[in-house]
Amino acid sequence: MNAHEKEQRAFELEAQLIQFHRRAIPLPGVVPPENMLAFVAQLIDSIHRVEFVRTVRDRHVSVARADPKSPLFDPIRAAITLSAKQTEEAFWLVFLATHCGRNLRTAWQLAAELYGSSELVPWTWARVLVDPKSYIDWIEGHYETFGGKFGNHRKYESLKPGPKGTGAIVRSYVDWIAGYGSHAAMVGQARAHADGNARRAFGVLYEQMRAVLRFGRTGRFDYLTMLGKVGLADIEADSTYMNEATGPKRGAKLLFDGQIDSKTRAKTLEARVAVLERHLGVGMQVMEDALCNWQKSPNSYRPFRG
Structure with missing residues (x-):
C-alpha cells in the first residue's frame, strides 16, 4: 500500500470499528481517540506485512x-x-x-x-x-x-x-x-x-x-x-489461539473490556475477536498481530519490527 492507500484504509477501518462499537459489541479500549489511532495504525501495519509477502510472489525473485x-x-x-x-x-x-x-x-x-x-x-x-x-x-x-x-x-x-x-x-x-x-x-x-x-x-x-x-x-x-x-498451502488462520498466548489475549482484554487485566476468559475473547474479524474482513493473522503489538503501547503508535 502506498501512503494514500494506507490513509484511505485507515479511515475505513476506523469507521468500521466505530460502527461495530455502536451496533455489535462495545470496544471501550478504543474509545479514547489516541487508542483508536494507535490500534488502526497497528492494523494497517499488520495488513501490510501480510500483503507484502503476497506481493513479492508476483515479482521476479533472484x-x-x-x-x-x-x-x-x-x-x-x-x-x-x-x-x-x-x-x-x-x-x-x-x-x-x-x-x-x-x-x-x-x-x-x-x-x-x-x-x-x-x-x-x-x-x-x-x-x-x-x-x-x-x-x-x-x-x-x-x-x-x-x-x-x-x-x-x-x-x-x-x-x-x-x-x-x-x-x-x-x-x-x-x-x-x-x-x-x-x-x-x-x-x-x-x-x-x-x-x-x-x-x-x-x-x-x-x-x-x-x-x-x-x-x-x-x-x-x-x-x-x-x-x-x-502459496505452499491453501490454508488460513482460523483463530488467534490466544488461550496459549499472552500478547493477543492482553490486547483483546484491553479492546473489549478496557483493561488488560480483566477476568474475561480466553474462549469468550476469541469468540468476540472472530465476530470483529468478520466485520473488518482482515483475517485472523492480522487480528493476532495487531492485538499483540497494540497492547504494548495502546495510546501511542509504535512500529514493531522484531
Whole structure:
C-alpha cells in the first residue's frame, strides 16, 4: 500500500470499528481517540506485512535468494521462487526461516548457516530427510562457528546439543513430515480432513504440529501462516489461539473490556475477536498481530519490527 492507500484504509477501518462499537459489541479500549489511532495504525501495519509477502510472489525473485552463500539469501523469498518446481525444498526453507526468525542485526544469517553457507553443497531437504543424523551431527559440530542470531520470536532457542536444541527440533520436524511421506501429502491430508475448508485445515495442521519440539503457539502460527502467504498451502488462520498466548489475549482484554487485566476468559475473547474479524474482513493473522503489538503501547503508535 502506498501512503494514500494506507490513509484511505485507515479511515475505513476506523469507521468500521466505530460502527461495530455502536451496533455489535462495545470496544471501550478504543474509545479514547489516541487508542483508536494507535490500534488502526497497528492494523494497517499488520495488513501490510501480510500483503507484502503476497506481493513479492508476483515479482521476479533472484535465484541468489536461495543461495546460502549469497549476501542476498532470504529463505522466504527463496521459498517463493522454489514453490512451483521444488515444493518440498520450499517447505523446508519456511521451516528454517520460522525456526531461526529474522534477527534485526544479523538478518537471515543464522538460517543461511543452518542451510549450509559454509558447505560445498547446501543441506537441502532431500539430504536431511534421508540422513537427519548427519545433519544434526554437523550442526552440533559447527554451531560455535555460526555468527547469526535467532530472531525475537525464537530468542530462547539454542544451537547447543541436547534434548531442546536445534538438532532435536529438526529431528522432530523430520519425523513429523516423514509420517505423511511429504509436506505436500501432509497439507493434502489436512485439507481432505477439513473438506477443503482453508480455515479448518489450518486448525488441523496447528494441532498436528504439536509433534514438533519447541514449536509452541507462536512457532506453529508463524510457520503455518507463512505457508499460506508463500502459496505452499491453501490454508488460513482460523483463530488467534490466544488461550496459549499472552500478547493477543492482553490486547483483546484491553479492546473489549478496557483493561488488560480483566477476568474475561480466553474462549469468550476469541469468540468476540472472530465476530470483529468478520466485520473488518482482515483475517485472523492480522487480528493476532495487531492485538499483540497494540497492547504494548495502546495510546501511542509504535512500529514493531522484531
